[in-house]
Amino acid sequence: MPYTFSELVALFFTYSVIGWLWETIYCSIKDHQYEYRGFLFGPYCPVYGFAVTTILVATHPFQNNIFLLFIVGAVVATLFELIASIFLQKFFHLKLWDYSNLKWNFQGRIAPEISLFWGIGVVALVKFVQPFVQKIIDWEESYTHGYEAIIILTVMGVDFIATIISVKKFHTSTQLWNTKINDFLDKHKAELDHSKLHAELKKHLPSLHPHTQLSWNARRLIRNFPKLKVIDANKFNEMKGDILAYLKNMM
Structure with a gap:
C-alpha cells in the first residue's frame, strides 16, 4: 500500500x-x-474523495506511463460514477445527474464523453495536483501524528447520518406532494384543460400543499441540482421548481 491509513483519510478529505x-x-x-x-x-x-483516493491507489503502479494512467484513471472514475448513481437511486430515490443527452450513454449514468474527461483529469491530477497536496499532507501528518484522521472521520460520519435523516424526510415530503397532485388530477380530470395542465397545477399549489416543510437541505438540493429527480414521484419532479418558488414566497 503506497499510503498509510491516516494519509488515505487525509487524501479523502482534501x-x-x-x-x-x-x-x-x-x-x-x-x-x-x-x-x-x-x-x-x-x-x-x-464522491470526489473516494474516487480520487481509489484512483491514486489503483494508478500508483502506472504513474510513470501516461497512456496507462489515462486508461486506468478513466475506467476507475467511470465505475465510481456508475456506483454512486446506483447508490443514490437505490437508497435515496434520487438521480442527481443525467447524461441521457450524450451519445452512447448507459442509463444516463455514465457516458464516453464524460469518461474521456475523467481520464484527462486523472493525468492532470497525478502529475500536477497530487505532488503539491502530498506535501501539505506530509506536513500535517508530522504535526498531528494521525489524530487528524479521527477528527475527519467523526465529523463526516455525523454529517452523513444527519444527511440520511434529512433526505429521508425529503423523500417523505415528495411522496405527500406527489399524492396530493395525483389526487387533484383524478378528482378534476374531466374539467381541467390538459393543454394548460402545468399552469392549472401551479395555480392550485396552495390547496395542494400537504403542510409538510422542505428543509433547507431539501430546498438546496432542488435549487442546485436542476436535473434532480425523485425516482418514485414523477408529478413532484414536474412541479418541483414551482413548488420551491411557492414555498419561498410563503417564508
Whole structure:
C-alpha cells in the first residue's frame, strides 16, 4: 500500500473539499448564481474523495506511463460514477445527474464523453495536483501524528447520518406532494384543460400543499441540482421548481 491509513483519510478529505470547491465555483459561474453544491451538509463532496483516493491507489503502479494512467484513471472514475448513481437511486430515490443527452450513454449514468474527461483529469491530477497536496499532507501528518484522521472521520460520519435523516424526510415530503397532485388530477380530470395542465397545477399549489416543510437541505438540493429527480414521484419532479418558488414566497 503506497499510503498509510491516516494519509488515505487525509487524501479523502482534501479531495472531497477540492471537489466541492470545483463544483461550487464552476456551477455558480455557469448558472450566474451562487450554488452550494454537494450532497452532504458540509463543504465537501465525498464522491470526489473516494474516487480520487481509489484512483491514486489503483494508478500508483502506472504513474510513470501516461497512456496507462489515462486508461486506468478513466475506467476507475467511470465505475465510481456508475456506483454512486446506483447508490443514490437505490437508497435515496434520487438521480442527481443525467447524461441521457450524450451519445452512447448507459442509463444516463455514465457516458464516453464524460469518461474521456475523467481520464484527462486523472493525468492532470497525478502529475500536477497530487505532488503539491502530498506535501501539505506530509506536513500535517508530522504535526498531528494521525489524530487528524479521527477528527475527519467523526465529523463526516455525523454529517452523513444527519444527511440520511434529512433526505429521508425529503423523500417523505415528495411522496405527500406527489399524492396530493395525483389526487387533484383524478378528482378534476374531466374539467381541467390538459393543454394548460402545468399552469392549472401551479395555480392550485396552495390547496395542494400537504403542510409538510422542505428543509433547507431539501430546498438546496432542488435549487442546485436542476436535473434532480425523485425516482418514485414523477408529478413532484414536474412541479418541483414551482413548488420551491411557492414555498419561498410563503417564508
